[in-house]
Amino acid sequence: MTIEQKNEDQIKIQIFKALADESRLEIIRVIRDKKGELSCGEVGEKINISKSTASYHFKTLRDAGLISTRKETRNKYVKLREDTFGKYLPGFLDLL
Amino acid sequence: MTIEQKNEDQIKIQIFKALADESRLEIIRVIRDKKGELSCGEVGEKINISKSTASYHFKTLRDAGLISTRKETRNKYVKLREDTFGKYLPGFLDLL
DNA sequence: TTTTTTGTTCGATAGTCATAAAACTATCAT
DNA sequence: ATGATAGTTTTATGACTATCGAACAAAAAA
Numbered sequence: 488m489t490i491e492q493k494n495e496d497q498i499k500i501q502i503f504k505a506l507a508d509e510s511r512l513e514i515i516r517v518i519r520d521k522k523g524e525l526s527c528g529e530v531g532e533k534i535n536i537s538k539s540t541a542s543y544h545f546k547t548l549r550d551a552g553l554i555s556t557r558k559e560t561r562n563k564y565v566k567l568r569e570d571t572f573g574k575y576l577p578g579f580l581d582l583l
Numbered sequence: 584m585t586i587e588q589k590n591e592d593q594i595k596i597q598i599f600k601a602l603a604d605e606s607r608l609e610i611i612r613v614i615r616d617k618k619g620e621l622s623c624g625e626v627g628e629k630i631n632i633s634k635s636t637a638s639y640h641f642k643t644l645r646d647a648g649l650i651s652t653r654k655e656t657r658n659k660y661v662k663l664r665e666d667t668f669g670k671y672l673p674g675f676l677d678l679l
Numbered sequence: 680t681t682t683t684t685t686g687t688t689c690g691a692t693a694g695t696c697a698t699a700a701a702a703c704t705a706t707c708a709t
Numbered sequence: 710a711t712g713a714t715a716g717t718t719t720t721a722t723g724a725c726t727a728t729c730g731a732a733c734a735a736a737a738a739a
Contacts, residue, residue: 503603507596537729561685578673633699
């Protein structure tokens with residue numbers, strides 16, 4: 488197995504770990520279903536977790552390349568990274 | 584969120600957990616690349632892990648519905664469950 | 680300039696996961 | 710029967726994960 492294959496495996500493993508959690512699946516669903524952008528706080532509120540836990544999950548998803556965040560003044564807005572979902576999880580968002 | 588959705592989430596989480604491990608990705612690749620069936624021992628040997636660890640990984644994959652095993656006399660033969668991969672991970676095996 | 684809002688980081692904790700040696704079970708060969 | 714082979718289960722252990730409160734930082738509002 489080549490080095491590149493190993494690196495690709497690590498990327499996949501990070502993605503699968505990020506998806507293997509109920510709260511994070513819900514976070515992804517909430518973002519997907521919202522038409523416009525929404526803030527981290529709004530997402531955390533919807534699924535009823537503490538803000539520190541929410542922040543931890545956002546970091547996990549961001550590190551896995553599944554979401555991106557954009558800071559605007561007080562708030563931080565979050566959206567899905569369709570490129571990653573498209574490349575590694577084709578069809579996943581529709582089935583979720 | 585309905586009960587059925589929650590159960591579906593749990594299935595997906597179990598699958599993602601099963602896939603979020605380097606040894607198990609290799610196991611899946613070895614099985615995929617082998618034309619005929621092969622035994623648990625053969626797979627474990629190929630990726631260089633102890634037989635107890637191998638047994639643990641096979642159980643994890645079996646519980647997630649990703650492989651099936653068939654016992655024949657002394658040996659236990661393993662194969663991928665294409666139905667599960669097709670339903671939850673379309674295209675995954677080709678990209679792995 | 681205080682106070683409030685939004686989010687991150689730290690510290691503690693309880694739980695889960697991967698690993699392998701050792702003991703065990705079942706089957707086959709001598 | 711005895712021994713060898715193939716896998717599972719048990720037990721122990723070290724590493725990682727999810728959770729939340731508390732302390733912190735940055736920016737806006739009062």
